[in-house]
Amino acid sequence: MTGLEKLKVFAKSPHHLWLGLLTLGVGLATVNGIGMIAGLAAYALGWIYLPDSRLFKNWLATRKQGDEGAKLRQFLFQRRQIYDALRSSTRARYDNLAAEIEDLQEEFHRDPRLNAEIVRQRSERLSNLAWTYLRLLHTGEMLDRFIESEHPQELERKIAAMEKELSAIGTGSKASLAESLQSRLSSLKARLEKRRGAEESRELTASEQERIAELVKLFRADHLASRDAAALSHEIDGAAVQLDRTREWLSGLEFDTSPDIPEALAAAAPLKVGQ
Template sequence: MTGIEKLKAFAKSPHHAWLGLITLGAGLATVSTIGAIAGIAAYALGWIYLPDSRLFKNWLAARKQGDEGAKLRDFLYQRRQIYDALRSPVRARYDTLATEIAQLQEAFSRDHRLNPEILRQRSERLSSLAWTYLRLLHTGEMLDHLIETEDPADLEHKIATMEKEVGAIEPGSKAGLVESMQSRLQSLKARLEKRRSAEESRELTASEQERIAELVKLFRADHLASRDAGALSHEIDGAAVQLDRTNDWLRGLEFDTSPSDIPQELTAAAPLKVGK
């Protein structure tokens, strides 16, 4: 927290309210110029010393912990909803990957060659992999549902039939009917376009799911085979860049309804397995 941020937090804290009451309030209560000046001076000194006091720092830490706890509970709730909406075989795929990542994190923690900062970075990025994988599974389910419920051949047949019907109507006659049929045509064409777009997105979603699963296996194999404990960090960093591109793609995909922009610190704080 910067100095300005600390002062802003102090201004909104109960410590500031008590400072003003005790100094300015007491100074004004004396009904004297000297008392008022003394109160203002004490108030100013409070602004100088109290933001750096242990009492205020402890209050800030407790508030931060409470805010982070609330954010984590909200994230766990949203993640649980996404997980529960998956079909059983798809949930099993997430459970398998979460187990593999947890085992890899445990292997890293037992490696005496890795310092705490490298361990933290690897843990955060692997947890982000799990969260992105769950989002991809969820998006794949949404796309599958659309693909299963929309028959492109049927839509194309309906579009062709309706275009013939509209073309057969005498120009200038039945204006209301023509307007209604053209509106229906636009709706059918939009559905067909969404169906085609869903097929393309489904292929990419499936490929990204496989890529993440293969990355985890590659990290495990490289960790076991590598003599350089830090070498794997470069591969994980490279995967993190690719992961950012995947998240950007998901963010712009209308079929993805999962929360975006979840920070790594939050996904790292959540247990990998979704609790029952």
């Protein structure tokens, strides 16, 4: 928090309210010039020293902890909704990956070669990997439902019939009918295009799901086989950069209804949704 941000928070804090009451308020209550000047001076000094005082810093830390707790509870609620919307077989896939990641995180904690900072960084990366995997599972099912609801052969048949009907209407005759048909034709073509795009997105979604599952297995194998325990961090970081692009793609996909969550927040959540 910058100095200016701290002053803005202080201005809205109960500390500022009490400062005003005990300085300006008391000064005004004296009903004399010296008292008012003393109150004003004390108020100005309060602005200089109180924002950097331990009392105010402790209040800021407590408020931040409360805000973060509220955000985490909101995220857990949203994640549970996404998880509960999945088919039971898809939920089982997430549960299996979460269990594998938890086992790997525990191995990191038990490894005497790793310091606490490396363990923290790896654990956070893997927790975010699990959240991305859940988003991909949810998006994949949303795409499945859309694909199942739209039949391209039927759409193509309707488009062909409507184009034939439009061509049969003479220029300048039945203008209202032609406008209506043209509007319906545009809608059908848009649906067909969206159906084709959904198929491509579904293929990519499925591929990314498999990639994450394979990455977790690879990380575990590399951790157990490598003599240099710290070397795995570079692999995890490299995979995270690639998956950043996956998350950007998901965010721009209309079939992804999951919220964009800061990495620190996703990392703070337990991997198992029921916890």
